[in-house]
Amino acid sequence: MAKTFTKSKLRDMASGYTFMSPVIIILGCFLLLPIAYAIFLSFHKVNLLGTVSYKFTGTANFERMLDDPRLWIALRNTAKYALIVVPSQTILALLLASILNMKLRYRNFFRIAFYLPTVTSSAVLVLIFMWIYNSNGLLNYLLELVGLPTYNWLGDPSVALLGIMIMNVWSTAPLFMVIYLAALQDIPENLYEAADIDGANAWHKFWRITVPQLKPVTFYVIVMGIIGTFQLFDQSYIFSAGSGGPNNATLTMVLLIYQYAFKNLDMGYASALAFLLAVVIMLITVVQRLIFREERLN
């Protein structure tokens, strides 16, 4: 009896793994192996150009981080970027979604119009925005019209990152708007009706019903937002032609990793930096989970 059980179990397992093998192989080759290899590389000094060599250097790559001023600039830029972009895009997404959830005329038109920025390729977006940010461009023209000071958005280190922030909020908020919109339609109507009977006004209903009901979605939106902002690459890459300039103002973590990996060909150090980025993102996610869970207990 036991034997046949094992046999059938084995057969089950075999067929199960056979069905899963394409996924296992693909994930293994393109996900697990690269991760393992990146961790392996981060403990080595790698020379790829010319004579290929791997030299085990222990934690040298990680020690080097402490004394790398550009890493701290990149981390600061990235953190600043995330701190401003994530809240702005989350609030904007929630506002847009609430507006679109009302019984408006031409609602579908607005839904499509608001969503369009997300569909546009980010490279194209950056190029268009670089025209808008041009010293003689649209943005400065508008600022001048209302009497505000104008900036050299592309060349002035103090505003270059802000330019990318504005662009990214504008293009990512609609994506999260759609997620919020779907969640909004899931909130049972009777909650609002009960609130009406209790004499709540629109603001109360929004703050006391809508926002708490959306909390799981907000968690998701913030986590994805933070991961997205910490991985900012293409915009600042195109914006600064790969240099992270002016004056390192648009240097982000991933751009720094790119520079070390493909400009300096220092794969070991670049892998170590990628590892650091992963750890930072994980830590932030853990902290967020803790915060959100605590509130639930209350």
Add this chain to the structure above:
Amino acid sequence: MKKSASVTLGSMLALSLVVSGCGNGSKNGESASPSAGASESASPAKGQVEVTLAGWGSSPDEQQLLQQVLDEFQTKNPDVKVKYEVIADQYMDVIKTRLIGNEAPDLFYLDAFEAPALIEKDVLEPLDGYVTPEFDLGDFEAPTVNAFKSADGKIYGFPKDTSTLALFYNKKMFADAGIEPPTTWDELLTASEKLTKKNGNKVEVYGLGQAPELARQMFMIQAFGGQLTDDQGMAAFATPEAEKGLSLVIDQHTKAKTAGQPSDVGAGWGGEMFGQQKAAMVIEGNWAIPYIQSNFPDVDFGTVEVPTVNDKKGTMAFTVAYVMNKNSKQKEAAWKLLSYLTGKEGMKTWTSKGFALPTRKSVAAELGFDKDPLRGALVAGSSYATSWQAGAALPTIMNNFNNQFVAAYTGGSSLTDAMKKAQETANKEIKAGQ
């Protein structure tokens, strides 16, 4: 719950690693597959050897001229088929990655400033053994070949052309202001004063258009006896002598406000700024001449040598060579092509339109650019120009210098602080990378 948390975390780690990896990978993959603009896709016929040649993109006119040289070569050498690829963006990143992957072209362009690093890595073919008497090595201007020599004197590339910088000036603006083109830097500052046109607080026309980057300002470091690097190739530009030259550039922007960078007026580079008549003078190279002539035909301009600083003449020289991949499988055929492109005949066609200056004395004499009204100043510059080259670590030094120099240029920090920081960061990075 616990399990799902760890799964979430795990997948987030995986996701973040993969996404950051992908960002790099796909970018690189994208550019690595060459956008072969002018390449010939047909496979080589029987008995033909295929040689791939890669370069960065340039104007359609230049592209056409190169195609003409390649066609001439193929008519003379029916046994060699040339496959020409254009690498549109981030040229050196793509070339290095393809060298690592053993997918590099047989021949490719190499800027003098990147040459020491590649020579050090031993990925280029030394060319001394191929040189024949007919190739006439002595015909090259010595500095242009020396830029591609290793420490032990082997030659790794032959220069295809060179460019220097000269002062471009707008003839009409100068006539209106009643002044002559400047010959010293003091005269340049006074001229800029007169040529700058303001509308309220906003500058409409700058006297001088500047390029606040190392490639254009290296000769200013040397003007008062400063130097970019020391004997070990480490950055050594944070000295009072170097700053004296650089402060001429900075002060004219921050204090006198008679000079600006292209992005201040919404232009992409100096030539565009000059063509749009938002700068009365710019310091640019050969490449700006055909650009301004074809895009801004109404602008009447002249060129003179870069004004003297500290009574010394100075300018920059940018040299580009053809080099051969050490792992090339078609070395003989590749040399045939390389020696034709850098030979007297090929170079004459290639430089005939004056997009760049020839590096062979005989070709220069034959084409007579020294007597050309627009190119004479550029040719004159080559005798005293500073080569855009300074050891294997120059790309690192350049990146740090440019970043900090912009900070000083935009008034974010003092020049002394900026240069000190740039030098420290660059040297740290060089040491850590060794």
